[in-house]
Amino acid sequence: MGRLNITEKNTKALVTFQNVSKSFGATKALIDCNVDFKKGEIHSLVGENGAGKSTLGKIILGAYKLDSGKTYVDGEEVSINSPGQAVKIGLVGISQELSLLSSRTVVDNIAMGREITSGMFVSAKKTKEKVLSVMKHFNLFVNPDAIVGSLSVAEQQKVEILRALNSNARLIVFDEPTARLASNETEQLHSLVKSLANNGTTIVYISHFLDEVLTISNRVTLLRNGKLIRTNLAKEETKKSLIEGMTGKEEGNLFPSIKLINESSETVLKVENLTRKNEYQNISFEIKKGEIVGLAGLVGSGRSELAHTIFGDKKPDNGAISFCGKKITQSKVSNSINLGMAMVPESRRTQGLFLARSLIENISLPYLGKFLSIYGLDKKQERNTVNEICNKTTVKHSGIDFEVQYLSGGNQQKILFARAAMGKPKLLIADEPTRGVDIGAKKSIYELIAKLSDVGESVLLVSSEIEEIIGMSNRVLVMSRGRLSAQLIGTDINKKTIMEAAFKYN
Amino acid sequence: MQLLELSKKYGIAVITISLFLILSFTTEGFFTERNIRNLLDQQSTILIAASFMTIVIISGNFDISISAIFVVAPLFALNIENATGNILLSVLGGVGLGIILGSFNALVVTYFKVNSFIATLATSFMFFGFGYLISDRSLMRPVTDSYQQIARTKFFDITSATWISLVVVIVASILLTRTRFGRNVFATGGNQEAARLAGINVPQVQAITFILLGAAAALAGIVNSSRSISAQPSDDFSFVFAVLTAVIVGGTSIMGGKGAIWRTVAAAFFLAFMNNGFNLLQVDPLWQRIILGLVIVIAVALDSWSQRKNV
Structure with a gap:
């Protein structure tokens, strides 16, 4: 059987979108996109984080x-309102985080929801036969009686794919399927995806790995900031053309001016050969007093893990961290906070805030030691300090006794900055500090960061947004697959150099 | 919105006071000095344990084993009393045993990471077993007259059991609302990950809550045995359910992170008033149960409903 010739005009579209838009609150995730997915094609979606591909x-x-x-x-207009309806039509997804019942067998997982029954009972025999016939038909085999939890990630992925095939999928969306696979497993997945397409299944392939996109796709759709830039044949694109298309041109100035750093300033943080197995290797760099260092890289490149290690939340396997000239011997968050570090974690809801508690409790929590008196906590002093900090960090609120869940996303984010500012830290680690906030809040968060640097506090800014990294950093570190792939300063800091470094080991 | 917030915040207090007023005006024999004094005395053991149970639940855990500690601690105290005749030593010994058993719970939950509900269910059986072991499977009585004075001494016409419960409630409230430890309890139960990243030693906080509750349950058991001038080994789980009912009807979230001791106290009295009113009005005990169950269902449903509204 020959490869379907996708370029032919007569290849019919399975799914077509016309002028589709989608917003989440103030964020426009997808703006007026037109795209079609043809039968039997491998169609990749590429773009930066947050471009709208997922x-x-x-x-x-x-x-x-x-x-x-x-x-x-x-060719018929439909409206897909639920995942269940999509599955009925034959549109199925294989997600980054696999959704399997890990303590059940392979057959149970593949047949889930589609067990064959005789009367009111599930027929184990017939169900297994059906699963085996699907495996045979697609020439894709996994031990049917194995317990899913005992399989490797790659095997588990096969189980998910088989489940999709068992439900007569006509289109399968793969969202970053190779992010957790070893390189030989990646190749196996590629040949599997190709054979599925040859059998007439449409594949929508979402990936950060551009080489992989270029080798397996028939067509590529490029997205940037929610807009569809172009859909093109893969053979007409190159890695370079894709990166240029993904980053686009510079945008208007959102950023305050950043003070230059004197070369002779003292070193606040020194990281040497830091390694954590399967997360990052041999990371070495320094941060000077008052310096804002941007840490760029793709999701999964090891940025957040590195940030958490510096903050004492994870133990390094190897290497050393020195803070203000002293070597840190103990990985402990409370220790780091006492030494003068603070962190604004990546996810404010799951890692940062106590949503059902008041502003005051949220802000003062790590620094309650400041308000101890013989009568317990000195609540008056605590209130005064928190009010003052809220003003400084421009938190808009209707009283510090209100629960933080009633604040807007931008203000919730500022609560985390207020908490950090309370400790007058020497080093602030800000992990994705502007994720999910509107443009106004973004701007004031950038101003807060600039103000910190003005008073001599150093900042490690971890971010997926390249504009943010470029606009805010004195110096930029780029990570790629767990390694430090570039250290950029001055005019070397631009989208092209950062993106190239971010994709260096992919 | 504001009215909803207020009623959510002070609802249990309003309901308890209303019930108190209604019963006072409608039911003969309710608002008498003797009846109220009795009510206070009866609630003392529940209040002592429920105060610290509230703290454990706010920190995101459960402790089923307080029934067993409630049974075994007075047996241990009476063993000491029988041997030495020293009341102070016997009380300290009983409470000390509560601390040790609480520490064991803490170890299983925070070090071995066993779900607290299962862990304390399992340790319950061990602790009940200790009860049979140290009492030789039989009822124990104090040899001195002063043992019964632990709960029965009167100051200003009010029993020492009531005074003890008052002190425990106040101490627990201060601990929860006015200290760093209290804030850490709320943070741990509200969002463990965020608490850890704020530098809180989460296992330590949880361990302390179990140890304190162990001590409180032991004290409650000793007060109870002093009141009845005896102690008996058993497998009786009813104490923990009475305590949990008060905490949950009070609106302390079983998901952790939210709650207050005054709420538990209000709910304990609400339940006591209800029970007392039923008895005075001679409601069939059969209906008493059904209504009590319904009240718990409503309390928990309200909590879950208000959670949903917030998301």
Whole structure:
């Protein structure tokens, strides 16, 4: 059987989107996109983090409802309102985080929800036969009686794919399928994906790994900031053309001016040969007093893990961290806080805030030691300090006794900055400090960071947003697959150099 | 919105006071000095344990084993009393045993990471077993007259059991609302990951809550045995359910991170008033149970409903 010739005009589209848009609150995730997915093609979606590729993938699967626009399946207009409906039509996803029952067998997982029954009882024999016939048909085998939890990630992924095939999938969305695979497993997955496409299944392939995208795809769709830039044949694109398309041109100035750092300033943080197995290797760098250092890299490149290690939340396997000239011997968060570090963690809801508690309790928590008196906590002094900090960090609130869950996302984020500012830290580690906040809050967060640097506090800014890294940093570190792939200063800091370094080991 | 917030915040207090007023005006024999004094005395053991149970639940855990500590601690105290005749030593010994058993719970939950509900269910059986072991499977009585004075001494016409419960409630409240430890308890139960990143030693906080509750349950058991001038080994789980009912009806979230001791106290009295009113009005005990169950269902459903509204 020959490879379907996708370039031919007569190859029909399975799914077509016309003028689709989707917003989350103030964030426009997808703006007026037109795209079609043809039968039997491998169609990749590429773009920076937050460009809208995962959103588009989830819209296909019915996980998000469209704000506007039309969907056609087999040329007929439909509206896909739920994942269940999408599965019925034959649109199935293989997610980054696999969704399997890990203590059940392979057969149970593949047949889940589609068990064959005789009367009111599930027929184990017939169900297994059906699963085996699917395996045979697609020439894709996994031991049917194995317990899923005991399989490798790659094998588990096969189980998910088989489950999709067992439900007669006509289109499968792969969201970063190779992020957790070893390189030989990646190749196996690629040949599997190709053979599925040859059998007429449409593949939507979302990946950060551009080489992989270029080798397996028929067509590539490029997204940037929610807009569809172009859809093109893969053979007409190169890694370079994709990176240029993904980053686009510079945008208007959102950023305050950043003070230059004197070469002779004292070193605040020194990291030497830091290694944590399977996360990052041999990381060495320094941060000077008052310096803002941007840490860029793709999701999964080891940035956050490195940040958490510096903060004492994870233990390094190897290497050393020195803070203000003293070597840190003990990985302990409370220790780091006492020494003068503070962190704004990546996810404010799951790692940062106590949503059902008041502003005051959220802000003062790590620094309650400051308010101890013989009568317990000195609440008056605590209130005064918290009020003062809220003003300084421009938190908009209707009283510090209100629960933080009623604040806007931007203000919730500022609560974390207020908490950090309370300790007057020498080093602030800010992990994705502007994720999910609107442009106004973004701007004031940038101003806060600049102010910190003005008073001599150093900042390690971890971010997926390249503009943010470029606009805010004195110096930029780039990580790629767990390694430090570049250290950039001055005019070397631009989108092209950062993106190239970020993809260096991919 | 504001009315909703207020009723959510002070609802249990309003309901308890209303019930108190209604019963006072409608039910003969309710608002008498003797009845109120009795009510206070009866609630003392529940209040002592429930105060610290509230803290354990706010920190995100459960402790089923307080029933067993409630049974075994007075047996141990009476063993010491029988041997030495020294009341102070016997009380300290009983409470000390509570601390040791609480520490064991803490070890299983925070070091071996066993779910606290299962862990304390399992340790319950061990502790009940210790009870049979140290009492020779039989009822124990104090040899001195002063043992019964632990709970029965009167100051200003109010029993020492009531005074002890008052002191425990106040100490627990101060601990929870006015100290760093209290804040850490709320943080641990509200969002463990965030608490850890704020530099809180989460296992340590949880361990302390179990140890304190162990001591409180032991004290409650000793007060109870002093009141009845005896102690008996058993497998009786009813104490923990009475305590949990008060905590949960009070609105302390079983998911952790939210709650207050005054709420537990209010709920304990609400339940006591209800029970007392039923008895005075001679409601069939059959209906008493059904209504009590319904009240718990409503309390928990309200909590879950208000959680959903917030997301």
